[in-house]
Amino acid sequence: MNRSMSRAPARDRAGPANPAACAVRGRLGVVLVLVSLLIGACTAPDPEPVDAPLRLALISPPRNLDPRLATDAASERVNRLLYRRLIEFDERSLPVPSLASWEALTPTHYRFTLGEEGRVFSDGTRLTAADVVATYRSILDPASLSPHRATLSLIASVQSEAPEQIDFHLDAPDPLFPAYLGIGILPAARIEAGHGFARAPIGSGPFRLIDWPEPARLRLERRRDGQPFELIGVRDPNVRVMKLLRGEVDMLQNDLSPELIGYLRRRDEVRVERRDGVNYSYLGFNLEDPSTGRNEVRQAIAAAIDRDAILAYLFQGGARPAAGLFPPTHWAGADFEVPPHDPAGAQAWLARIGHGPENPLRLIYKTSSDPFRLRLAAVIQAQLAAVGIDLEIRSYDWGTFFGDVQAGRFQLYGLTWVGLRTPDIFRYAFHSAATPPDGANRGRYRNDQVDRLIDTARQEPDLEIQAELYRQVQRQILRDLPYIPLWYEDQVFVARREVEGYRLAADGNYDGLERVARTAPIAARTIASRD
Structure with missing residues (x-):
């Protein structure tokens, strides 16, 4: 793995009174000139049909699609698309039912009952209580090295006496216990077989993985309508913007400088949305x-x-x-x-x-x-x-x-x-x-x-x-x-005008992909070539 090391130039103590303003002004022209050169050197691609893959460019791709092990933000956001969880959160960040509802039978005994939604894994098998039990037992296994094990160590046992019910017994009372169960559920048979979920995820979420042909490119399919998606890692923000304006990608989310955001706001072919993060x-x-x-x-x-x-x-x-x-x-x-x-x-x-x-x-x-x-x-x-x-x-x-x-x-x-x-x-x-x-x-x-x-x-x-x-x-x-x-x-989402329906989340997750759609073919465009 390459490692770059640099020491930024020291600032004179008697220098500019506002170093932040200096940093912005000193680089603003460079950023915009670079974008202009990148765009001007290219010609727009041919139009794509409405059902062509929708492409989201990310600063970095996911590293691990096993929700028991993932720790980086990109992996956790993609795992939210691939797996369902027992609980979700409301606007105040309190737990609410997702796969299951629950009741506290005693301060140390919680019973979860599965609902009907999100119960089919991407391999066609049905999610049952046995899968929930296997998922959490595997996390609690010291050999798993799961980063969630410490938080869930209060679980004394997890078991099921019926296909729809899961009983969690705790070592000590914890009124917030249901809020800890936001981990994607995996199929028990695959866990027991040692399946490599990190590269070949199998979940019951709204998306499934079609292909992972290279580290920086994932191909997903939205299960309700078969709409294909590509998640593409593009580290350089200027290149991400270039690809968006050329129509090589359809959407960007976050990891853009304020200058680039301002530049995109002035482009007619894209739409910029923003909300408090x-x-x-x-x-x-x-x-x-x-x-x-x-x-x-x-x-x-x-x-x-x-x-x-x-x-x-x-x-x-x-x-x-x-x-x-x-x-x-x-x-x-x-x-x-x-x-x-x-x-x-x-x-x-x-x-x-x-x-x-x-x-x-x-x-x-x-x-x-x-x-x-x-x-x-x-x-x-x-x-x-x-x-x-x-x-x-x-x-x-x-x-x-x-x-x-x-x-x-x-x-x-x-x-x-x-x-x-x-x-x-x-x-x-x-x-x-x-x-x-x-x-x-x-x-x-x-x-x-x-x-x-x-x-x-x-x-x-x-x-x-x-x-x-x-x-x-x-x-x-x-x-x-x-x-x-x-x-x-702040959270920032940028999309081409023909892409609609994305709902930007305060924490930057990608759940908006569940409803996003291309409403018209990409229009043919001509961009003048640079001399």
Whole structure:
């Protein structure tokens, strides 16, 4: 796997007062010229019929189509199309029935009863309670190495006495238990046979996999009407835009710079939709590192970051400041105070440990090689330089970068939690018992009070009391800063005019593909060739 390493140029402390604006203006012309050149060099393809494959271009393709094992956002979004789950979530992120309804017979005994919808696997066999039992037993098997095992470890047993009923017995009460069961169900016979779901998924979802001819191209079929789809990985955002305007792909979702979004809004042949997002972007720290393990360093970084400038000039209004992992509309969310921009305070924090402009603290920041993420890293680098932190940026292809984060090979990094629904994220990411491989506490954060609050909240039957306990967890996390909260990025969907019916989700899932359609053949177009 190739690894690229670069150090972004340091900013002079007496340089531009607004580095975010400088970063945007310095690259805006380059981006638009590149797009113009790419488009001008090509000629439009021949028209395609209405029933031709609908093509969605992604920044990266899925890596694992086994819902028990997938951890990257692309895989989880595609798995939502291929598999059905016992539960779904409402607008407040509370669980509601999907494959099954449920009742709590006792605080530690839940009985799920299967409904009629979504009960046929893509291989033609019928989904029964035995499949649910086999799926969850396989996750709980230590040999499976499933990342969901830690969250579901409270399950003492799962069994079925009837084809339509599944009984979960828990080690301890947990009123939110049904919310943990959002994992796709696999056929028991295939599990027992050792079938390779990661590359050959078999689920009862609205889509089935037709072919995976190359890593960056998947062919799906919508089961209700046979409409073919292609999901195509195209890493470069300029190339994704070129392909959309040429009609080589029909849809794009997210991972576009604000300049490209603005450019697409001015094109008559495409439509741009936008909505508030709920995915949480943050800076993560290694708390076992001698530098980033110090609270003074994390407080200084939090105070040095000017979110308002970044959101105004780099995101151009396409994101909202975040303080908690959940937005205020979530049942466990609240209007927490966003860490304020305070350069003098940042310098004071650094001075306590002997650092400042004359003796800068040197840190390494890891990020992906996506151009927009590199621009964002450069702006953060400039803001930290102004208070006495020399930030070295190291960028990697996605697989290498995420592998380093999972393995704990970092001082600090930037990432986004996608699709957060339930407060079990606090146990998964912050409980001291959830360090890898038992969870995603990759920074090795440990706080006894947080552990107690999480453990207490998990057993609290009253939802309002439970919500307040989780708010206390979030307040303590804001004091300790194992994560520095950044923002919730907007969701953006771009499609050709002849494509309609897509509903954009706040968490960026691809469920809108269930209803999207091409309403007319792609019209013939002529694009002038570049001399």
